[in-house]
Amino acid sequence: MSTPTPPSVYNRANPFKARLIANYSLTSAGSNKDTRHVVVSLGGSGIVYMPGDSLGVVPRNFPRLVAELLPHLGLDVEATVDQPTGPAPLREVLINQYILNRVSKKFVKALLEKLPEGGKKQQLAEIVNNPEAFDDYVFTRDYTDVLVEYPASFSAAEFLPLANKVAPRLYSIASSPKAHPGEVHLTIAVVKYATHGREKFGLASGYLCHGQDLNKDEVPVYIQPTKHFHMPAPDAAIIMVGPGTGIAPFRAFLEERGMTGATGKNWLFFGDQKKATDFLYEAEFAEMQSKGLLTRFDTAFSRDQAQKFYVQDRMQESGAELWKWLQDGAYFYVCGDAKRMARDVHQKLIDIAQEHGGLSPEAAKEYVEVTLAKTEKRYLKDVY
Numbered sequence: 001m002s003t004p005t006p007p008s009v010y011n012r013a014n015p016f017k018a019r020l021i022a023n024y025s026l027t028s029a030g031s032n033k034d035t036r037h038v039v040v041s042l043g044g045s046g047i048v049y050m051p052g053d054s055l056g057v058v059p060r061n062f063p064r065l066v067a068e069l070l071p072h073l074g075l076d077v078e079a080t081v082d083q084p085t086g087p088a089p090l091r092e093v094l095i096n097q098y099i100l101n102r103v104s105k106k107f108v109k110a111l112l113e114k115l116p117e118g119g120k121k122q123q124l125a126e127i128v129n130n131p132e133a134f135d136d137y138v139f140t141r142d143y144t145d146v147l148v149e150y151p152a153s154f155s156a157a158e159f160l161p162l163a164n165k166v167a168p169r170l171y172s173i174a175s176s177p178k179a180h181p182g183e184v185h186l187t188i189a190v191v192k193y194a195t196h197g198r199e200k201f202g203l204a205s206g207y208l209c210h211g212q213d214l215n216k217d218e219v220p221v222y223i224q225p226t227k228h229f230h231m232p233a234p235d236a237a238i239i240m241v242g243p244g245t246g247i248a249p250f251r252a253f254l255e256e257r258g259m260t261g262a263t264g265k266n267w268l269f270f271g272d273q274k275k276a277t278d279f280l281y282e283a284e285f286a287e288m289q290s291k292g293l294l295t296r297f298d299t300a301f302s303r304d305q306a307q308k309f310y311v312q313d314r315m316q317e318s319g320a321e322l323w324k325w326l327q328d329g330a331y332f333y334v335c336g337d338a339k340r341m342a343r344d345v346h347q348k349l350i351d352i353a354q355e356h357g358g359l360s361p362e363a364a365k366e367y368v369e370v371t372l373a374k375t376e377k378r379y380l381k382d383v384y
Protein backbone atom coordinates (compact mmCIF):
# COMPACT_ATOMS: atom_id res chain seq x y z
CA MET A 1 0.00 0.00 0.00
CA SER A 2 1.14 3.58 -0.62
CA THR A 3 2.50 5.48 2.39
CA PRO A 4 0.22 7.95 4.20
CA THR A 5 0.41 11.64 3.39
CA PRO A 6 2.60 13.54 5.91
CA PRO A 7 0.88 16.25 7.96
CA SER A 8 0.98 19.83 6.62
CA VAL A 9 1.00 23.20 8.34
CA TYR A 10 -2.11 23.84 6.28
CA ASN A 11 -5.26 22.18 7.53
CA ARG A 12 -8.97 22.79 8.03
CA ALA A 13 -8.27 25.38 10.72
CA ASN A 14 -5.45 26.99 8.73
CA PRO A 15 -6.13 26.57 5.00
CA PHE A 16 -3.72 27.64 2.27
CA LYS A 17 -4.90 30.47 -0.01
CA ALA A 18 -4.53 28.80 -3.38
CA ARG A 19 -5.05 29.96 -6.96
CA LEU A 20 -7.31 28.31 -9.53
CA ILE A 21 -5.29 28.08 -12.71
CA ALA A 22 -7.75 26.23 -14.95
CA ASN A 23 -11.47 25.57 -15.01
CA TYR A 24 -13.08 23.97 -18.03
CA SER A 25 -16.09 21.90 -18.89
CA LEU A 26 -15.84 18.12 -19.17
CA THR A 27 -19.43 17.84 -20.34
CA SER A 28 -20.50 19.25 -23.68
CA ALA A 29 -23.43 21.22 -25.07
CA GLY A 30 -26.64 19.25 -24.68
CA SER A 31 -25.62 17.60 -21.41
CA ASN A 32 -27.96 17.70 -18.42
CA LYS A 33 -24.90 18.27 -16.30
CA ASP A 34 -22.17 20.81 -15.76
CA THR A 35 -19.16 18.77 -14.70
CA ARG A 36 -15.86 20.64 -14.70
CA HIS A 37 -12.15 20.06 -14.48
CA VAL A 38 -10.66 22.51 -12.00
CA VAL A 39 -6.92 22.91 -11.43
CA VAL A 40 -5.71 24.39 -8.15
CA SER A 41 -2.13 25.63 -7.88
CA LEU A 42 -0.39 24.81 -4.61
CA GLY A 43 2.48 27.09 -5.63
CA GLY A 44 5.00 27.58 -2.85
CA SER A 45 2.88 25.99 -0.12
CA GLY A 46 4.97 22.86 0.30
CA ILE A 47 1.70 20.89 0.43
CA VAL A 48 2.09 17.24 -0.58
CA TYR A 49 -0.60 14.68 -1.27
CA MET A 50 -1.11 11.13 -2.50
CA PRO A 51 -3.63 9.69 -4.95
CA GLY A 52 -6.67 8.76 -2.87
CA ASP A 53 -6.55 11.96 -0.79
CA SER A 54 -9.22 14.66 -0.99
CA LEU A 55 -8.96 18.43 -1.15
CA GLY A 56 -10.89 20.42 1.44
CA VAL A 57 -12.20 23.72 0.08
CA VAL A 58 -13.66 26.53 2.19
CA PRO A 59 -16.33 28.03 -0.06
CA ARG A 60 -17.90 31.44 -0.15
CA ASN A 61 -21.04 32.99 -1.62
CA PHE A 62 -21.56 34.84 -4.85
CA PRO A 63 -21.44 38.57 -3.95
CA ARG A 64 -24.70 39.05 -5.87
CA LEU A 65 -26.52 36.81 -3.37
CA VAL A 66 -25.56 39.24 -0.60
CA ALA A 67 -26.45 42.23 -2.73
CA GLU A 68 -29.91 40.72 -3.27
CA LEU A 69 -30.39 39.75 0.37
CA LEU A 70 -29.38 42.94 2.23
CA PRO A 71 -32.35 45.11 1.08
CA HIS A 72 -34.78 42.29 1.98
CA LEU A 73 -33.32 42.20 5.49
CA GLY A 74 -33.62 45.99 5.63
CA LEU A 75 -29.83 46.33 6.00
CA ASP A 76 -27.49 48.87 4.51
CA VAL A 77 -24.86 47.74 2.01
CA GLU A 78 -22.30 49.83 3.93
CA ALA A 79 -23.16 48.34 7.37
CA THR A 80 -20.37 47.02 9.57
CA VAL A 81 -20.45 44.33 12.26
CA ASP A 82 -18.20 43.59 15.21
CA GLN A 83 -15.85 40.70 14.60
CA PRO A 84 -13.15 39.29 16.92
CA THR A 85 -10.64 41.28 14.85
CA GLY A 86 -12.66 44.54 15.07
CA PRO A 87 -15.44 46.10 12.97
CA ALA A 88 -15.79 44.50 9.51
CA PRO A 89 -18.06 45.20 6.52
CA LEU A 90 -21.23 43.11 6.94
CA ARG A 91 -21.16 42.41 3.22
CA GLU A 92 -17.74 40.70 3.47
CA VAL A 93 -18.71 38.78 6.58
CA LEU A 94 -21.81 37.43 4.85
CA ILE A 95 -19.95 36.50 1.65
CA ASN A 96 -17.17 34.65 3.48
CA GLN A 97 -18.59 33.19 6.64
CA TYR A 98 -22.25 32.21 6.24
CA ILE A 99 -24.16 29.72 4.09
CA LEU A 100 -26.55 31.84 2.06
CA ASN A 101 -27.70 29.43 -0.67
CA ARG A 102 -30.05 27.63 1.71
CA VAL A 103 -32.21 29.19 4.43
CA SER A 104 -31.72 27.87 7.96
CA LYS A 105 -34.58 26.55 10.05
CA LYS A 106 -33.52 28.83 12.94
CA PHE A 107 -34.09 31.83 10.70
CA VAL A 108 -37.55 30.70 9.58
CA LYS A 109 -38.56 30.14 13.22
CA ALA A 110 -37.29 33.59 14.22
CA LEU A 111 -39.11 35.11 11.26
CA LEU A 112 -42.33 33.45 12.39
CA GLU A 113 -41.97 35.15 15.78
CA LYS A 114 -41.57 38.53 14.07
CA LEU A 115 -44.58 38.28 11.78
CA PRO A 116 -47.67 40.18 12.88
CA GLU A 117 -50.73 38.08 13.78
CA GLY A 118 -52.73 37.20 10.68
CA GLY A 119 -53.00 34.93 7.68
CA LYS A 120 -49.31 34.99 6.72
CA LYS A 121 -48.15 34.10 10.22
CA GLN A 122 -50.72 31.30 10.37
CA GLN A 123 -49.54 29.98 6.99
CA LEU A 124 -45.86 29.91 8.01
CA ALA A 125 -46.73 28.39 11.42
CA GLU A 126 -48.43 25.48 9.65
CA ILE A 127 -45.23 24.83 7.67
CA VAL A 128 -42.91 25.13 10.68
CA ASN A 129 -45.10 22.85 12.80
CA ASN A 130 -45.14 20.08 10.18
CA PRO A 131 -41.64 18.48 10.10
CA GLU A 132 -41.98 17.12 6.54
CA ALA A 133 -43.37 20.39 5.18
CA PHE A 134 -40.63 22.33 7.01
CA ASP A 135 -37.89 20.12 5.46
CA ASP A 136 -39.40 20.65 1.99
CA TYR A 137 -39.75 24.38 2.60
CA VAL A 138 -36.11 25.02 3.47
CA PHE A 139 -34.76 22.54 0.86
CA THR A 140 -35.69 24.74 -2.09
CA ARG A 141 -35.37 28.24 -0.62
CA ASP A 142 -32.67 30.72 0.28
CA TYR A 143 -33.14 33.73 2.58
CA THR A 144 -34.29 36.01 -0.22
CA ASP A 145 -36.98 33.55 -1.33
CA VAL A 146 -38.35 33.43 2.22
CA LEU A 147 -38.25 37.18 2.77
CA VAL A 148 -40.05 37.78 -0.52
CA GLU A 149 -42.86 35.53 0.76
CA TYR A 150 -42.79 36.84 4.35
CA PRO A 151 -41.26 40.32 4.48
CA ALA A 152 -39.59 41.32 7.77
CA SER A 153 -36.57 43.33 8.85
CA PHE A 154 -33.59 41.97 10.80
CA SER A 155 -30.64 43.80 12.29
CA ALA A 156 -27.20 42.35 11.52
CA ALA A 157 -26.88 41.31 15.17
CA GLU A 158 -30.19 39.46 14.90
CA PHE A 159 -29.48 37.85 11.55
CA LEU A 160 -25.95 36.48 11.95
CA PRO A 161 -26.67 34.02 14.79
CA LEU A 162 -29.63 32.69 12.77
CA ALA A 163 -27.55 31.79 9.69
CA ASN A 164 -25.36 28.68 9.48
CA LYS A 165 -21.61 29.07 9.26
CA VAL A 166 -19.79 27.97 6.13
CA ALA A 167 -18.19 24.52 6.36
CA PRO A 168 -15.55 23.11 4.00
CA ARG A 169 -16.46 20.65 1.24
CA LEU A 170 -14.25 17.75 0.20
CA TYR A 171 -13.34 16.82 -3.38
CA SER A 172 -11.55 13.59 -4.36
CA ILE A 173 -8.26 14.53 -5.96
CA ALA A 174 -8.15 13.67 -9.67
CA SER A 175 -4.40 14.08 -10.26
CA SER A 176 -1.12 12.38 -9.45
CA PRO A 177 1.35 14.87 -7.96
CA LYS A 178 4.06 13.14 -10.02
CA ALA A 179 2.20 13.96 -13.23
CA HIS A 180 1.26 17.52 -12.14
CA PRO A 181 3.77 18.82 -9.57
CA GLY A 182 2.43 21.69 -7.48
CA GLU A 183 -1.13 21.18 -8.70
CA VAL A 184 -4.31 19.50 -7.53
CA HIS A 185 -6.89 18.58 -10.16
CA LEU A 186 -10.57 18.16 -9.31
CA THR A 187 -13.63 16.80 -11.11
CA ILE A 188 -16.63 18.79 -9.92
CA ALA A 189 -20.30 18.30 -10.75
CA VAL A 190 -21.85 21.73 -10.30
CA VAL A 191 -25.02 21.64 -8.21
CA LYS A 192 -27.39 24.01 -10.03
CA TYR A 193 -31.16 24.34 -9.92
CA ALA A 194 -33.89 26.95 -10.26
CA THR A 195 -36.53 27.24 -7.57
CA HIS A 196 -39.07 30.01 -6.87
CA GLY A 197 -38.03 31.78 -10.04
CA ARG A 198 -34.38 32.14 -9.05
CA GLU A 199 -31.30 30.22 -10.12
CA LYS A 200 -29.38 28.52 -7.29
CA PHE A 201 -25.93 26.98 -7.08
CA GLY A 202 -24.41 24.57 -4.60
CA LEU A 203 -22.22 26.64 -2.29
CA ALA A 204 -18.80 25.11 -3.02
CA SER A 205 -19.36 23.73 -6.52
CA GLY A 206 -20.88 27.06 -7.59
CA TYR A 207 -18.07 29.06 -6.01
CA LEU A 208 -15.26 26.95 -7.47
CA CYS A 209 -16.70 26.53 -10.94
CA HIS A 210 -18.59 29.80 -11.50
CA GLY A 211 -17.66 32.20 -8.70
CA GLN A 212 -13.89 32.42 -8.70
CA ASP A 213 -11.59 34.15 -11.16
CA LEU A 214 -8.45 32.34 -12.29
CA ASN A 215 -5.02 33.34 -10.95
CA LYS A 216 -6.11 35.02 -7.72
CA ASP A 217 -4.56 33.73 -4.50
CA GLU A 218 -7.73 33.37 -2.54
CA VAL A 219 -9.22 29.87 -2.53
CA PRO A 220 -8.73 28.40 0.98
CA VAL A 221 -7.76 24.73 0.65
CA TYR A 222 -6.17 21.92 2.62
CA ILE A 223 -5.43 18.25 2.03
CA GLN A 224 -7.68 15.75 3.73
CA PRO A 225 -5.48 12.65 3.70
CA THR A 226 -7.38 9.44 3.10
CA LYS A 227 -7.38 6.94 5.93
CA HIS A 228 -7.98 3.89 3.77
CA PHE A 229 -8.23 4.69 0.02
CA HIS A 230 -4.56 4.03 -0.74
CA MET A 231 -3.14 2.45 -3.87
CA PRO A 232 -1.86 -1.11 -3.55
CA ALA A 233 1.64 -2.43 -4.35
CA PRO A 234 2.75 -1.55 -7.90
CA ASP A 235 2.36 -5.12 -9.16
CA ALA A 236 -1.17 -5.63 -7.77
CA ALA A 237 -4.10 -5.54 -10.20
CA ILE A 238 -6.80 -2.96 -9.54
CA ILE A 239 -10.44 -2.83 -10.53
CA MET A 240 -11.88 0.68 -10.31
CA VAL A 241 -15.59 1.55 -10.43
CA GLY A 242 -16.13 5.30 -10.75
CA PRO A 243 -19.26 6.60 -12.47
CA GLY A 244 -19.82 10.37 -12.69
CA THR A 245 -17.45 12.37 -10.51
CA GLY A 246 -16.48 9.03 -8.94
CA ILE A 247 -13.94 8.87 -11.76
CA ALA A 248 -11.74 11.49 -10.03
CA PRO A 249 -9.43 9.34 -7.86
CA PHE A 250 -9.03 6.78 -10.63
CA ARG A 251 -7.62 9.35 -13.02
CA ALA A 252 -5.12 10.02 -10.20
CA PHE A 253 -4.39 6.31 -9.70
CA LEU A 254 -3.83 5.75 -13.41
CA GLU A 255 -1.63 8.81 -13.79
CA GLU A 256 0.42 7.65 -10.80
CA ARG A 257 0.80 4.16 -12.23
CA GLY A 258 1.81 5.62 -15.58
CA MET A 259 4.43 7.86 -13.96
CA THR A 260 5.89 5.12 -11.76
CA GLY A 261 5.80 2.34 -14.37
CA ALA A 262 3.71 0.17 -12.04
CA THR A 263 3.22 -3.25 -13.61
CA GLY A 264 -0.16 -4.21 -12.07
CA LYS A 265 -3.13 -4.53 -14.42
CA ASN A 266 -5.78 -1.79 -14.38
CA TRP A 267 -9.50 -2.27 -15.12
CA LEU A 268 -11.75 0.80 -15.11
CA PHE A 269 -15.55 0.96 -15.09
CA PHE A 270 -16.94 4.40 -15.89
CA GLY A 271 -20.53 5.48 -16.44
CA ASP A 272 -22.52 8.63 -16.93
CA GLN A 273 -25.68 9.73 -18.67
CA LYS A 274 -24.76 10.04 -22.39
CA LYS A 275 -21.65 9.06 -24.30
CA ALA A 276 -21.85 12.06 -26.64
CA THR A 277 -21.93 14.68 -23.87
CA ASP A 278 -20.83 13.12 -20.55
CA PHE A 279 -17.80 10.96 -21.35
CA LEU A 280 -15.43 12.59 -18.85
CA TYR A 281 -11.73 12.45 -19.81
CA GLU A 282 -12.55 10.37 -22.91
CA ALA A 283 -9.36 11.30 -24.81
CA GLU A 284 -7.13 10.75 -21.77
CA PHE A 285 -8.50 7.29 -21.13
CA ALA A 286 -8.25 6.40 -24.83
CA GLU A 287 -4.57 7.31 -24.70
CA MET A 288 -4.04 5.26 -21.54
CA GLN A 289 -5.70 2.33 -23.28
CA SER A 290 -3.55 2.69 -26.38
CA LYS A 291 -0.42 2.77 -24.20
CA GLY A 292 -1.53 -0.40 -22.43
CA LEU A 293 -1.81 1.38 -19.07
CA LEU A 294 -5.53 0.75 -19.00
CA THR A 295 -5.80 -3.00 -19.38
CA ARG A 296 -9.60 -3.01 -19.58
CA PHE A 297 -12.03 -0.14 -19.87
CA ASP A 298 -15.80 -0.67 -19.65
CA THR A 299 -18.32 2.15 -19.93
CA ALA A 300 -22.04 2.30 -19.14
CA PHE A 301 -23.99 5.25 -20.48
CA SER A 302 -27.29 5.14 -18.65
CA ARG A 303 -29.41 7.27 -20.98
CA ASP A 304 -28.23 6.17 -24.41
CA GLN A 305 -30.96 3.52 -24.60
CA ALA A 306 -34.53 3.09 -23.42
CA GLN A 307 -33.53 0.98 -20.40
CA LYS A 308 -31.13 2.35 -17.76
CA PHE A 309 -27.73 0.68 -18.01
CA TYR A 310 -25.25 1.11 -15.18
CA VAL A 311 -21.66 0.19 -14.28
CA GLN A 312 -22.90 -2.82 -12.29
CA ASP A 313 -24.60 -4.12 -15.46
CA ARG A 314 -21.18 -4.05 -17.17
CA MET A 315 -19.72 -5.85 -14.14
CA GLN A 316 -22.42 -8.48 -14.57
CA GLU A 317 -21.51 -8.97 -18.25
CA SER A 318 -17.87 -9.59 -17.32
CA GLY A 319 -18.60 -11.39 -14.05
CA ALA A 320 -16.45 -14.44 -14.76
CA GLU A 321 -13.39 -12.36 -15.57
CA LEU A 322 -13.98 -9.99 -12.68
CA TRP A 323 -14.19 -12.96 -10.33
CA LYS A 324 -10.93 -14.31 -11.78
CA TRP A 325 -9.18 -10.98 -11.21
CA LEU A 326 -10.38 -11.00 -7.58
CA GLN A 327 -9.21 -14.59 -7.12
CA ASP A 328 -5.83 -13.58 -8.53
CA GLY A 329 -5.51 -10.87 -5.85
CA ALA A 330 -6.97 -7.76 -7.53
CA TYR A 331 -8.01 -4.80 -5.37
CA PHE A 332 -11.57 -3.50 -5.89
CA TYR A 333 -12.16 0.26 -5.57
CA VAL A 334 -15.46 2.18 -5.73
CA CYS A 335 -15.91 5.95 -5.77
CA GLY A 336 -18.94 8.23 -6.21
CA ASP A 337 -22.54 8.26 -5.08
CA ALA A 338 -23.01 6.41 -1.80
CA LYS A 339 -26.76 6.20 -1.65
CA ARG A 340 -27.59 4.26 -4.79
CA MET A 341 -24.56 3.42 -6.92
CA ALA A 342 -22.17 2.10 -4.26
CA ARG A 343 -24.95 0.08 -2.66
CA ASP A 344 -25.87 -1.54 -5.99
CA VAL A 345 -22.24 -2.19 -6.94
CA HIS A 346 -21.76 -3.84 -3.54
CA GLN A 347 -24.73 -6.13 -4.19
CA LYS A 348 -23.39 -6.91 -7.66
CA LEU A 349 -20.07 -8.02 -6.17
CA ILE A 350 -21.98 -10.39 -3.90
CA ASP A 351 -24.00 -11.69 -6.88
CA ILE A 352 -20.78 -12.31 -8.85
CA ALA A 353 -19.23 -14.17 -5.90
CA GLN A 354 -22.32 -16.38 -5.87
CA GLU A 355 -22.62 -16.91 -9.60
CA HIS A 356 -18.95 -17.28 -10.51
CA GLY A 357 -17.48 -18.38 -7.17
CA GLY A 358 -20.20 -20.96 -6.57
CA LEU A 359 -20.76 -19.52 -3.08
CA SER A 360 -24.04 -19.66 -1.17
CA PRO A 361 -25.75 -16.27 -0.64
CA GLU A 362 -24.43 -16.15 2.94
CA ALA A 363 -20.89 -17.18 1.97
CA ALA A 364 -20.82 -14.66 -0.89
CA LYS A 365 -21.86 -11.86 1.47
CA GLU A 366 -19.24 -13.00 4.00
CA TYR A 367 -16.57 -13.11 1.27
CA VAL A 368 -17.27 -9.56 0.07
CA GLU A 369 -18.00 -7.87 3.39
CA VAL A 370 -15.51 -9.67 5.62
CA THR A 371 -12.77 -11.44 3.64
CA LEU A 372 -12.35 -8.91 0.85
CA ALA A 373 -13.26 -5.72 2.76
CA LYS A 374 -11.91 -6.34 6.25
CA THR A 375 -9.47 -9.27 6.37
CA GLU A 376 -7.64 -8.72 3.08
CA LYS A 377 -8.53 -5.00 2.76
CA ARG A 378 -8.87 -5.37 -1.00
CA TYR A 379 -12.33 -3.74 -1.27
CA LEU A 380 -12.03 0.02 -0.72
CA LYS A 381 -14.65 2.74 -0.99
CA ASP A 382 -14.54 6.54 -1.30
CA VAL A 383 -18.24 7.30 -1.46
CA TYR A 384 -20.24 10.40 -0.64
Ligand SMILES: Cc1cc2nc3c(=O)[nH]c(=O)nc-3n(C[C@H](O)[C@H](O)[C@H](O)COP(=O)(O)OP(=O)(O)OC[C@H]3O[C@@H](n4cnc5c(N)ncnc54)[C@H](O)[C@@H]3O)c2cc1C
Nearest residue numbers: 139169170171172187188189193202203204205245248384
Ligand atom coordinates in the same frame (compact mmCIF):
# COMPACT_ATOMS: atom_id res chain seq x y z
C1 LIG B 1 -14.93 12.40 0.48
C2 LIG B 1 -15.75 13.19 -0.50
C3 LIG B 1 -15.32 13.33 -1.80
C4 LIG B 1 -16.07 14.05 -2.73
N1 LIG B 1 -15.61 14.18 -4.00
C5 LIG B 1 -16.32 14.87 -4.89
C6 LIG B 1 -15.84 15.01 -6.23
O1 LIG B 1 -14.78 14.50 -6.60
N2 LIG B 1 -16.58 15.75 -7.09
C7 LIG B 1 -17.78 16.31 -6.71
O2 LIG B 1 -18.40 16.98 -7.54
N3 LIG B 1 -18.26 16.18 -5.46
C8 LIG B 1 -17.56 15.50 -4.55
N4 LIG B 1 -18.02 15.40 -3.27
C9 LIG B 1 -19.25 16.13 -2.91
C10 LIG B 1 -18.87 17.58 -2.51
O3 LIG B 1 -18.12 17.57 -1.28
C11 LIG B 1 -20.09 18.48 -2.28
O4 LIG B 1 -20.97 17.83 -1.39
C12 LIG B 1 -20.82 18.82 -3.57
O5 LIG B 1 -19.96 19.52 -4.46
C13 LIG B 1 -22.03 19.70 -3.25
O6 LIG B 1 -21.57 20.78 -2.47
P1 LIG B 1 -22.04 22.28 -2.75
O7 LIG B 1 -21.47 23.12 -1.65
O8 LIG B 1 -21.78 22.68 -4.14
O9 LIG B 1 -23.59 22.18 -2.60
P2 LIG B 1 -24.46 22.55 -1.30
O10 LIG B 1 -24.63 24.00 -1.17
O11 LIG B 1 -23.95 21.78 -0.16
O12 LIG B 1 -25.83 21.96 -1.79
C14 LIG B 1 -25.89 20.62 -2.17
C15 LIG B 1 -27.27 20.22 -1.86
O13 LIG B 1 -28.14 20.85 -2.78
C16 LIG B 1 -29.24 20.08 -2.81
N5 LIG B 1 -29.92 20.17 -4.09
C17 LIG B 1 -29.53 19.60 -5.22
N6 LIG B 1 -30.45 19.82 -6.15
C18 LIG B 1 -31.44 20.54 -5.57
C19 LIG B 1 -32.68 21.06 -6.01
N7 LIG B 1 -33.10 20.87 -7.26
N8 LIG B 1 -33.41 21.74 -5.15
C20 LIG B 1 -33.00 21.95 -3.91
N9 LIG B 1 -31.84 21.48 -3.44
C21 LIG B 1 -31.08 20.78 -4.26
C22 LIG B 1 -28.80 18.66 -2.52
O14 LIG B 1 -29.64 18.15 -1.54
C23 LIG B 1 -27.44 18.76 -1.98
O15 LIG B 1 -27.37 18.19 -0.69
C24 LIG B 1 -17.29 14.65 -2.34
C25 LIG B 1 -17.73 14.51 -1.02
C26 LIG B 1 -16.99 13.80 -0.12
C27 LIG B 1 -17.49 13.66 1.28
Ligand SMILES: NC(=O)c1ccc[n+]([C@@H]2O[C@H](COP(=O)([O-])OP(=O)(O)OC[C@H]3O[C@@H](n4cnc5c(N)ncnc54)[C@H](OP(=O)(O)O)[C@@H]3O)[C@@H](O)[C@H]2O)c1
Nearest residue numbers: 189191243244245246271272273302310337340341344384
Ligand atom coordinates in the same frame (compact mmCIF):
# COMPACT_ATOMS: atom_id res chain seq x y z
N1 LIG C 1 -23.83 13.52 -1.47
C1 LIG C 1 -23.59 14.28 -2.47
O1 LIG C 1 -23.31 15.44 -2.33
C2 LIG C 1 -23.67 13.73 -3.87
C3 LIG C 1 -23.28 12.45 -4.20
C4 LIG C 1 -23.32 12.05 -5.54
C5 LIG C 1 -23.82 12.91 -6.49
N2 LIG C 1 -24.22 14.13 -6.08
C6 LIG C 1 -24.73 15.11 -7.01
O2 LIG C 1 -25.22 14.47 -8.17
C7 LIG C 1 -24.88 15.22 -9.30
C8 LIG C 1 -24.12 14.42 -10.31
O3 LIG C 1 -23.20 13.62 -9.68
P1 LIG C 1 -22.18 12.79 -10.57
O4 LIG C 1 -21.83 13.58 -11.76
O5 LIG C 1 -21.12 12.30 -9.72
O6 LIG C 1 -22.98 11.59 -11.13
P2 LIG C 1 -24.19 10.69 -10.68
O7 LIG C 1 -25.43 11.49 -10.52
O8 LIG C 1 -23.76 9.83 -9.56
O9 LIG C 1 -24.40 9.84 -12.03
C9 LIG C 1 -23.35 9.12 -12.70
C10 LIG C 1 -23.95 7.92 -13.43
O10 LIG C 1 -24.39 7.00 -12.44
C11 LIG C 1 -25.68 6.58 -12.83
N3 LIG C 1 -26.44 6.01 -11.73
C12 LIG C 1 -27.58 6.46 -11.14
N4 LIG C 1 -28.00 5.57 -10.22
C13 LIG C 1 -27.13 4.56 -10.25
C14 LIG C 1 -27.05 3.31 -9.56
N5 LIG C 1 -27.95 2.98 -8.64
N6 LIG C 1 -26.03 2.50 -9.84
C15 LIG C 1 -25.08 2.82 -10.75
N7 LIG C 1 -25.12 3.95 -11.46
C16 LIG C 1 -26.13 4.81 -11.20
C17 LIG C 1 -26.31 7.80 -13.43
O11 LIG C 1 -27.42 7.40 -14.23
P3 LIG C 1 -28.84 8.16 -14.30
O12 LIG C 1 -28.63 9.53 -13.75
O13 LIG C 1 -29.17 8.14 -15.75
O14 LIG C 1 -29.78 7.33 -13.48
C18 LIG C 1 -25.16 8.29 -14.28
O15 LIG C 1 -25.11 7.55 -15.48
C19 LIG C 1 -24.11 16.39 -8.82
O16 LIG C 1 -24.94 17.47 -8.74
C20 LIG C 1 -23.59 15.94 -7.49
O17 LIG C 1 -23.31 17.01 -6.64
C21 LIG C 1 -24.15 14.56 -4.81
